[in-house]
Amino acid sequence: MKGLKTFSIGGVHPPGRKYLTDRKEIINAVIPGTFVVPMSQHLGSPSECLVSVGDKVSEGMLIGKSSGFISSNIHSPVPGTVKEIKDIYLPNGMLSKAVVIELEGEFDRLGKEQDTEDWKSLSKEDLLGIIAESGIVGLGGATFPANVKFMVPKGKKAEFLVINGVECEPYLTADHRLMLERADMILEGIRIISTIVEPERIAIGIEINKPDAIEAMEKAAEKVSFPLEVVPLKVKYPQGDEKQLLKAVTGREVPSGALPIEIGCVVSNVGTVHAVYEAVVLKKPLIERVITVTGGGIKEPKNLKARIGTPISSLVEECGGFSEVPEKVVVGGPMMGFTIYDLDTPVTKGTSGILALTSKEVKNTLRTSCISCGRCVNACPMGLNPTTLFKYIDHGEYDEAEQIGLLDCKECGSCGFICPARIPLIQGMRLGKKMLRKKKVKA
Amino acid sequence: MSDKLSLLVESSPQIHNSDSTASIMWTVTICLLPAGLWGIWIFGSRALFVLVASIAASVLSEALMNYMAKRKTLMDGSAFLTGLLIGYNMPAAVPFYVPVVASIFAIVVVKWMFGGLGGNFMNPALAGRVFVFFSWTSQMTTWTMPRMLKAADTVSGATPLGFLKTGLIDFNGSVSGPAQFLAQQGYPQTAVDGRVIDWINSTFHTHLSGGYYDLFMGNIPGSIGEVSAFLLLLGTVYLFYKKIITWEIPVSYLASFGLLVWIFGGRRYGLSFFSGDILFHLFSGGIILGAFYMATDMVTSPLTRKGMIIFGVGVGFLTFLIRFYGSFPEGVSLAIILMNISVPLIDKYSKTKRFGITEEKGKNNE
Numbered sequence: 001m002k003g004l005k006t007f008s009i010g011g012v013h014p015p016g017r018k019y020l021t022d023r024k025e026i027i028n029a030v031i032p033g034t035f036v037v038p039m040s041q042h043l044g045s046p047s048e049c050l051v052s053v054g055d056k057v058s059e060g061m062l063i064g065k066s067s068g069f070i071s072s073n074i075h076s077p078v079p080g081t082v083k084e085i086k087d088i089y090l091p092n093g094m095l096s097k098a099v100v101i102e103l104e105g106e107f108d109r110l111g112k113e114q115d116t117e118d119w120k121s122l123s124k125e126d127l128l129g130i131i132a133e134s135g136i137v138g139l140g141g142a143t144f145p146a147n148v149k150f151m152v153p154k155g156k157k158a159e160f161l162v163i164n165g166v167e168c169e170p171y172l173t174a175d176h177r178l179m180l181e182r183a184d185m186i187l188e189g190i191r192i193i194s195t196i197v198e199p200e201r202i203a204i205g206i207e208i209n210k211p212d213a214i215e216a217m218e219k220a221a222e223k224v225s226f227p228l229e230v231v232p233l234k235v236k237y238p239q240g241d242e243k244q245l246l247k248a249v250t251g252r253e254v255p256s257g258a259l260p261i262e263i264g265c266v267v268s269n270v271g272t273v274h275a276v277y278e279a280v281v282l283k284k285p286l287i288e289r290v291i292t293v294t295g296g297g298i299k300e301p302k303n304l305k306a307r308i309g310t311p312i313s314s315l316v317e318e319c320g321g322f323s324e325v326p327e328k329v330v331v332g333g334p335m336m337g338f339t340i341y342d343l344d345t346p347v348t349k350g351t352s353g354i355l356a357l358t359s360k361e362v363k364n365t366l367r368t369s370c371i372s373c374g375r376c377v378n379a380c381p382m383g384l385n386p387t388t389l390f391k392y393i394d395h396g397e398y399d400e401a402e403q404i405g406l407l408d409c410k411e412c413g414s415c416g417f418i419c420p421a422r423i424p425l426i427q428g429m430r431l432g433k434k435m436l437r438k439k440k441v442k443a
Numbered sequence: 444m445s446d447k448l449s450l451l452v453e454s455s456p457q458i459h460n461s462d463s464t465a466s467i468m469w470t471v472t473i474c475l476l477p478a479g480l481w482g483i484w485i486f487g488s489r490a491l492f493v494l495v496a497s498i499a500a501s502v503l504s505e506a507l508m509n510y511m512a513k514r515k516t517l518m519d520g521s522a523f524l525t526g527l528l529i530g531y532n533m534p535a536a537v538p539f540y541v542p543v544v545a546s547i548f549a550i551v552v553v554k555w556m557f558g559g560l561g562g563n564f565m566n567p568a569l570a571g572r573v574f575v576f577f578s579w580t581s582q583m584t585t586w587t588m589p590r591m592l593k594a595a596d597t598v599s600g601a602t603p604l605g606f607l608k609t610g611l612i613d614f615n616g617s618v619s620g621p622a623q624f625l626a627q628q629g630y631p632q633t634a635v636d637g638r639v640i641d642w643i644n645s646t647f648h649t650h651l652s653g654g655y656y657d658l659f660m661g662n663i664p665g666s667i668g669e670v671s672a673f674l675l676l677l678g679t680v681y682l683f684y685k686k687i688i689t690w691e692i693p694v695s696y697l698a699s700f701g702l703l704v705w706i707f708g709g710r711r712y713g714l715s716f717f718s719g720d721i722l723f724h725l726f727s728g729g730i731i732l733g734a735f736y737m738a739t740d741m742v743t744s745p746l747t748r749k750g751m752i753i754f755g756v757g758v759g760f761l762t763f764l765i766r767f768y769g770s771f772p773e774g775v776s777l778a779i780i781l782m783n784i785s786v787p788l789i790d791k792y793s794k795t796k797r798f799g800i801t802e803e804k805g806k807n808n809e
Contacts, residue, residue: 009798014458170458243798256799328451334458341450361458362451368464368519369561374746383797385746405797413456420462421561427454 004208006234007244010381012414014170014237014335016209017361020294020301021173026181028305029291030318033103035077035309037063038088040096041348042143044070049097055082059108060285063099066132072145072349073135075285077307079105091331091338091345098346101309109284119280124196127280134279135286135349139271140164140175140240141332143350146272150196152261159264161199162249163190163273165206165213166233166240169333172353174290175270177303179206179213183220186270189277191226197266203229204270205249207239237335238412242267244381256408271352286349293319297326297356306347312354313343326356327364334361335413368421376415376425382408386415386425393432398439401432409433464560467687467741468520472527474678475736479531481674482667485589486535490667494530496539500546501526508555521560525549528568531668531732532776535587536599541579545571565783566740569776576776586664592631602665603658603727604772606630611711618712620720623652630654633662658726669729679735691748693734695755696762701725703763711767730762733775743783750786750793757782757789 040046047064057063057076064074084100119127132147152158167175179186194202206214214232221228231249238244243254245267252263260267271290278284287308294301299320306315312331316322330337331351376386384405392401406429415425483490505522509515529545549571554563576583588600601609607621610628618624636656644651657663661671682688701721708719724730738744738758745754758778765774
């Protein structure tokens with residue numbers, strides 16, 4: 001199709017493989033007997049743990065308190081007893097304190113009719129307060145606290161509110177299914193957010209590999225009183241990154257090192273918008289999210305609405321287990337997700353998918369030297385030169401790497417995906433950034 | 444269920460494109476095969492032995508360097524491809540030690556002295572070829588006639604370009620271009636060529652002289668793998684389809700070379716500007732092989748698209764200079780090697796445009 005919007009620099013086309021789950025309705029996951037709820041599920045400082053071993057908790061009770069400006073509240077996903085508080089490794093390799101809850105007692109919400117709140121009388125500050133209380137973070141994967149994101153700084157104006165319905169990561173269909181099944185609720189969520197940020201225009205970007213979602217959003221948009229532009233986008237990874245999405249939808253470029261509000265934009269993912277709706281209208285804290293459990297190694301791929309803290313093994317079992325031995329199990333999408341070695345790792349707020357990938361899908365081959373093919377340079381959506389960056393970092397020349405834009409790298413994985421020599425470019429970028437931070441702390 | 448699994452843990456991205464270094468090398472090799480088979484067919488089994496010698500020397504050198512450097516790179520296909528390309532750049536009658544020395548020089552000196560694949564700053568195959576060309580010039584310029592032009596008394600002959608270079612030195616007549624010059628001076632042509640050119644002339648109302656069909660199909664003396672422009676181009680279709688090469692280098696190379704030939708090419712026949720014979724010069728010599736298979740060597744070409752275009756134009760310019768004003772009939776290898784050397788400079792001045800960096804801000808950063 002010609003004339004469709006997309007971002008201008010770089011990008012790759014990994015095989016989508018969304019057909020595994022894009023026609024499967026979201027179903028509630030089985031509730032297991034034990035939950036492990038980490039205190040660090042978001043960008044920023046870990047939450048302060050409010051419970052101790054032996055405490056009784058109820059469904060949706062606050063168990064972790066936001067511990068700073070960029071931090072978030074954490075609620076108990078189920079009623080039960082705190083059995084243990086221990087340190088666990090999160091998929092990204094970080095150590096986090098986690099509360100182990102054994103299921104016990106009555107659910108306060110599950111299976112019960114909920115009152116709906118008439119939120120229209122509430123002020124901006126009240127709404128932001130509810131969002132913060134409910135522990136809502138960006139569900140697209142970055143897990144940035146939503147209340148901070150929606151707070152437009154003094155002196156700045158939000159011209160655009162752009163809703164992210166791109167879901168550019170291969171395999172994942174959680175946002176896709178949400179748009180199909182809960183378009184009206186997403187629209188209500190958009191209305192709540194627009195009350196807070198007061199944008200001049202509201203748009204939602206959706207890639208054209210989801211024609212049914214585009215149609216569903218257009219239909220839902222007809223019924224509401226505010227104008228919502230549904231913008232179909234060409235399929236290209238990483239269009240779901242906020243910088244690329246804004247370039248595609250508004251044509252504006254977020255300056256290097258700045259936030260979207262610098263160019264008058266606020267971005268929110270459809271999953272987050274849906275969570276805002278649930279928090280404000282249903283008064284429900286963020287204790288569950290939609291997760292796509294899929295991959296060539298999963299017997300029956302599904303879209304599951306699972307509670308935070310559910311062990312991944314429980315979800316895999318619900319999908320019929322492994323059909324063949326996977327080469328790796330990934331939490332998140334295949335381009336930016338993390339591998340885990342322990343299937344008892346729990347689901348957190350940022351878990352958008354669980355993938356069991358076979359070696360056929362991974363396509364690992366022997367690593368060779370860089371043959372300077374330049375594919376990474378052409379793939380980088382930030383216009384960086386990944387191979388030169390990697391060489392600098394490999395030689396310990398971190399300042400030189402910073403000078404040619406290391407800190408602009410978002411680790412989207414385009415370079416590492418395309419590299420024929422299988423050079424661990426993203427690992428290099430992460431190392432480089434870490435060493436730079438270390439150096440700055442010392443200085 | 445988790446205790447029985449052994450899962451791979453690594454950094455994102457968790458999936459990869461199907462292309463690997465080895466698959467790229469072997470695909471290029473396969474795309475080159477038709478042209479090589481043609482060379483073996485028209486020059487005879489001797490051509491096959493030359494190819495075998497150069498490939499064997501190249502692969503064995505790689506194995507030796509692997510042993511010394513304690514690395515395993517034999518299966519990446521690069522040594523095989525280097526050997527194949529060296530063989531393609533040899534005349535069929537060359538003594539066997541020539542391709543063998545070229546291969547050893549290419550792999551040991553040009554490639555491994557600089558760290559193996561990826562470290563070399565010159566195309567190994569071309570550097571090897573140039574090395575033996577200057578060492579054994581007469582052996583490297585003794586050409587076997589293809590089977591369709593072989594008369595009872597001629598076993599060897601000049602390539603069209605070589606014939607042109609020597610013939611023009613003290614030529615005082617008047618011709619309309621290189622093809623007519625060759626025809627006039629009795630350069631051999633096949634019967635099919637006559638029929639095809641006649642058909643083209645009568646169908647499209649053109650006035651082509653004979654010889655273009657032979658040039659295009661490869662019914663001419665020359666290096667084993669360079670003669671058939673047609674089969675080399677056929678191979679590039681797959682290379683483009685698999686996105687192993689991009690248009691930048693070949694197109695900018697051929698376009699800049701063609702433009703210069705068109706503007707200045709007629710001058711050596713005493714004709715006006717803008718009358719050069721582009722077609723003749725594109726299909727003679729090693730231009731097609733050079734533009735699509737050698738200048739595009741990833742290791743020794745620039746990283747960015749902008750850089751690739753600068754590189755291609757540079758190669759085109761140098762090829763033109765050497766061919767028209769140098770003492771060699773050919774100029775492709777030297778032109779590519781000279782531009783290989785300037786790749787670091789080109790890379791330095793052809794950076795990509797960064798996202799979110801405006802002109803002023805970019806300047807402040809530096």
